[in-house]
Amino acid sequence: VGISRNEIKRIRFLQTNKGRAEYHQYLVEGPKLxxxxxxxxxxxxxxxxxxxxxxxxxxxEVVSQKELSQISGLKTPNAAVAVxxxxxxxxxxxxxxxxxxxxxxxxxxxxGTLLRIADWYGMKQLICSPDSVSHLNAKVVQxxxxxxxxxxxxxxxxxxVCSEFREQQNGxxxxxxxxxxxxxxxxxxxxxxxxxxxxxxxxxxxxxNHADFKRIHIPGNGGAESLNVAVSAGILSAQLMK
Amino acid sequence: VGISRNEIKRIRFLQTNKGRAEYHQYLVEGPKLxxxxxxxxxxxxxxxxxxxxxxxxxxxEVVSQKELSQISGLKTPNAAVAVxxxxxxxxxxxxxxxxxxxxxxxxxxxxGTLLRIADWYGMKQLICSPDSVSHLNAKVVQxxxxxxxxxxxxxxxxxxVCSEFREQQNGxxxxxxxxxxxxxxxxxxxxxxxxxxxxxxxxxxxxxNHADFKRIHIPGNGGAESLNVAVSAGILSAQLMK
Numbered sequence: 001v002g003i004s005r006n007e008i009k010r011i012r013f014l015q016t017n018k019g020r021a022e023y024h025q026y027l028v029e030g031p032k033l034x035x036x037x038x039x040x041x042x043x044x045x046x047x048x049x050x051x052x053x054x055x056x057x058x059x060x061e062v063v064s065q066k067e068l069s070q071i072s073g074l075k076t077p078n079a080a081v082a083v084x085x086x087x088x089x090x091x092x093x094x095x096x097x098x099x100x101x102x103x104x105x106x107x108x109x110x111x112g113t114l115l116r117i118a119d120w121y122g123m124k125q126l127i128c129s130p131d132s133v134s135h136l137n138a139k140v141v142q143x144x145x146x147x148x149x150x151x152x153x154x155x156x157x158x159x160x161v162c163s164e165f166r167e168q169q170n171g172x173x174x175x176x177x178x179x180x181x182x183x184x185x186x187x188x189x190x191x192x193x194x195x196x197x198x199x200x201x202x203x204x205x206x207x208x209n210h211a212d213f214k215r216i217h218i219p220g221n222g223g224a225e226s227l228n229v230a231v232s233a234g235i236l237s238a239q240l241m242k
Numbered sequence: 243v244g245i246s247r248n249e250i251k252r253i254r255f256l257q258t259n260k261g262r263a264e265y266h267q268y269l270v271e272g273p274k275l276x277x278x279x280x281x282x283x284x285x286x287x288x289x290x291x292x293x294x295x296x297x298x299x300x301x302x303e304v305v306s307q308k309e310l311s312q313i314s315g316l317k318t319p320n321a322a323v324a325v326x327x328x329x330x331x332x333x334x335x336x337x338x339x340x341x342x343x344x345x346x347x348x349x350x351x352x353x354g355t356l357l358r359i360a361d362w363y364g365m366k367q368l369i370c371s372p373d374s375v376s377h378l379n380a381k382v383v384q385x386x387x388x389x390x391x392x393x394x395x396x397x398x399x400x401x402x403v404c405s406e407f408r409e410q411q412n413g414x415x416x417x418x419x420x421x422x423x424x425x426x427x428x429x430x431x432x433x434x435x436x437x438x439x440x441x442x443x444x445x446x447x448x449x450x451n452h453a454d455f456k457r458i459h460i461p462g463n464g465g466a467e468s469l470n471v472a473v474s475a476g477i478l479s480a481q482l483m484k
Contacts, residue, residue: 146467
């Protein structure tokens, strides 16, 4: 039992984008998230856990508290760390009624929460612009509460995805924007893409200038300039999936 | 100019619940949030900023980068720290059509995001159970994006607030719950309280067992067990404020 110095080094490398890309692996921390990974049949390479943290029926290597803290990316290591294999999902165009498209989302907590929304509404995929935060980032995995194991995430140029969807699938492209039509007045189109911009930059100008894409807006009457991006996506998705 | 050792010590004390309670002050960090504080006429005691970070028209003390990092609670200090005076808002019962009531919300990012929702929908107050995270916590202030300056927050026993509201104001009490009625089928009552439970514990049992309170639910058809609490509050508020 225990864990070699080299393996510790390798696992710490998996806490970086470079390491995850090189090994096509990422880390899942904590017994609860691990349960979700097992239930969703994620391709688990190896599990390290402190004594007694996991059932004997789950194959794992026992490590000391000290070893666990060496491989954990969390300030307070959470009893178990799993190394999970990752395959890039196969792109076959947009599937399903509604899909979230994320333009430069950089906050990992927001991306995890957005994945949870996609999962809640049974969306078939999530699209991110190539410059968004990695969905394999530990904080994304954590805040996705398991959605990461169920919703395929594609990193693709958004303009290309939206144009193809409009032209080849006759779908509607909706852009979340302050100056849009009220979500209560738009007839929910199917299929549709819902494009959310980052909190600091909003939706890309080229998309806003595209004549075939519609702007959609959440009516509000208070003092706030905007809502959190995941909250907005949730409100709009609820309305469009009604 | 500059800042004394004692003042540095005092400001660091304001990063704690105890310090904020003792001085009735809290900290606001970064020029952007400071703009919101000024625009919302928050009662600012003193502003410390590095040279050139703020306009000369804003009265402030210039400090060195090193001094700023000594008073900042952020890993990457953000050019300015303000000490803001805080008064407990006066309780006059529930005002307005819809009010969020938060049962044991512990994540500061979630509370900030919930404040933003309350602000977006022009809610007159936000109610938290006494054991919720403090709204003056730096991360709450940060993620509220200025809503903290506009929405009064009350820490009160939830059962008492809900019962009084029901009996004295003839209002509806709605509890967010998996086994509730679909939000699309509930006739939006006014006035109403919307009670959100913490992600780990859900809504308190005594509230769930109260015969006069209704459960409300967000329909979904995917694999996720739940949505983030702020996302849920946003979706339900949008529907109830329609």
